[in-house]
Amino acid sequence: MMNTTSVYQDAIRLLFILVNASEEFCDEFDSSIKGIFRGKARLYAMDFWVRYPDYFANELLQKYLEIKKARYLEIAETIFEDKEPDLRNIPMIRYLFGAYEKLDNTLSILVSKGLIKQSGQKSNTKIDQYDYLLFEKAFEVIRDATKEFPILKWYDERTQLISEISGNKGGAALKDRQYEQIVYAKTKLGGIIPSIKEEVHIELNRIKSISK
């Protein structure tokens, strides 16, 4: 079954990403702004990892191999134990340089509800980079919603982890990393990006066996 999500689901998912991967920010003209999320491409890249747990598990394994942090291996294992690649996958279309989905409508909900404000670095008349300014209310909504609706806790934890794994990497760097995997999966342009769970599972078992 193709997993399809409602616009509010998408909105709350993006809000978790924006909040948990934001930096502290003070706007001298608006004291209610508390954080900033830098880069639309970065948002898209992080959203891809939320929607494709198998690709994210693969990234965790690569990270584990890089820095040997056992937690990453354990989380990758848990992703498969919880069958996330089957149950949590929200398909995306492959576009020229990676995963893409027009998120403007979803973001407009967050804007309308007074949670974020889009900003941009302009050169001449073209906006080179989108940033998202986060109002204090966005942080409160996430905190309260996680407490009130345990079902949303998964988004909170996953987006924090994605933020941790992404580190200081900008949107372009993250997309490049994902692009390698997507090309590896031989996805046609315009086609749904397929699962790579089998390959990642094999890689997980291989790494587990050599890590014992």
Place this chain on the structure above:
Amino acid sequence: MENQLKKIGWIDEIASNSKCSVEEVKSVIQKYEIQQSPNIGIPKHLHIIELNFSGIKEGNFTNDFNFSFENLKPGIFGVISDNNLRGKTTVLEVIKWMLRGSSSSLMQEGVKQWIKSASLKFIIDKELYLVKVTHTQNEVKGKLVSISGEFENQISEFYSNDEFEGCMSEFMIKQFSLDRISAFRNAPIQEEVGSKVNHNWSSLASALFISTNYSSLFGDIPTDGLSNRLMNMYLGLPWISTYIALKTIESQIKSENRVEDIHFDKELERKKERYQEIIEELRVKEELIKTLPENKGVIEKLSEVRDRYGLCGRQITNLDRQLRKQSEDFDAIKETKDSDKIRINNFKEDMAAHAVFKRLNPTCCPHCESEIDKEKIKKEKSNQHCAICDSALLESEDAEVLLSDLELNLKASEKAYKEIQIEYVKLNNNHSQLISSLFQLQKQINQYEYELNEFPERNKVEKEITRLLILKEEYTVSERKFNKPLIKDKRIDEKKIITKAIEITKSRFEKLQKELLQEVSDEILRISKLVGLGNIESIQLSSIPTLSLNKDGSTTSYSKVSEGEKLRLKVITTIALLSVAEKRKVGRHPGILLIDSPGAQEVSDKDVNSLIEGLKKLTTELPFLQIIIASRATDVILNQIDKNHRKYAKGNDYLW
């Protein structure tokens, strides 16, 4: 009765006596090319009237020579010299060469090369014939003609030695109603069948020439029973050539049967020996196998395990089929269950997100970001229309009911999943167990095969025993298998037909033969007195032919008397045969005799003189008889042979 039998044809009589059909008899007669020869021989006489030969000598003498002996006629003639090696034998050998068409082995090859041309004129019953040859490079060319007045009628031309021999053979055989004499010569090795040989005129003519070898009473070829056959032929008996042919075939069949028997006996003996060897080998191997460990149990176990392996393989195949089918069901149910889970998750997430965002009033237009004033918010709550776009805000559905439905669905799919999982796991376990069993059975098979290979010696001996048992069966000599094939088994009993044919053929000339032999015997006894053999009291010539004598009160035979007596008996036997033939008008001998060197070897001058004196008288009694003697000169010879009847080389002279 006898008269009645005689009226039956030869073939009918053979068929009757052999109890075979006429067709069968005919087939045998045709198969062996047997000709019927019912005619008696009617005497014809040959005498030479002129001999010529010429050429050039080589070696010590190189002179030309041109020998001529003319005006010959019936009577006694001599080729005489005071000393030996003066050419006497050559003169007789040239006559033989011309009469036979081939020279005899007594003619010196070197001397023959000197002769460049030769001719012989002779008369057969008043008909004059001339044979004339030229001789170069050891080949002859020439012709045979009959002469009538001044005319020559050519009978044949010849251009080689073979053709010359063929020409004279055919001519003489026809003239004297003779037939080629066949004989069967045994092979030098007893395991081989002998061969049939045909004696033509050259052999038949041996009865005309008396050389210095007196071992045979008739002719000078002791082999192949030729002496017997020549005498019977020259006696003029009817059916004799048929009889000779039949005897030859009888010998041939006997030889074939004998050789067949020899081979059969040898084969039988070989088989018996081999059988004994096989029995002994078998005994040894059977003793040996008792000492080797038994492998029968392993073979049975291996067979049983292989059966179980096959059964297990079939069960796995069936289970594979079931598992494939269940795997499809299992996947479908799993997908349903996962879908149900996703639906619930989405529902809950959506409800939560909805709740979160519903509580938040719009603060600005998402498009232009201009602030929404409090009035619009108030209005939205009162009339349930969106403060931004004025669209009607619908009440949410009964979430609890929807969630309950979704959870019921998930419960059902999870239950179905669990059930099929249990079944799937069960089948999978069965499959694993069967695979494990198959593996174990394969291990057992390997083990038993290994164990069997550990008995190579026993296997080898078992195979050897099997082989020997087959050989034993093959070499078992049973009565039925090793009885000699009966002649009865053959389609036609050839041996029986030939035996009866011989009896019947013999009966057709036996009486006449007996009479003639008796008359010839009486004539020999009479003539013997003329040639100085007065001490012989009785003589009996048999058909073999043997000559039994009563001499000086004791019995003896031709082979036991002295050389001088042999010479005279040999000559007078032929003359007696001619004499009887003349009286009875039955015979085939041409009536010419060439006697070479009667005084050679151990024959004394006295014996020769007696012979010559007797022959002189006999030529008077038998006016057709022509005798040409080559001899060293003695007084008796010179007295008995007229000057114009002889060629005489006096002192050291040569005849040519």
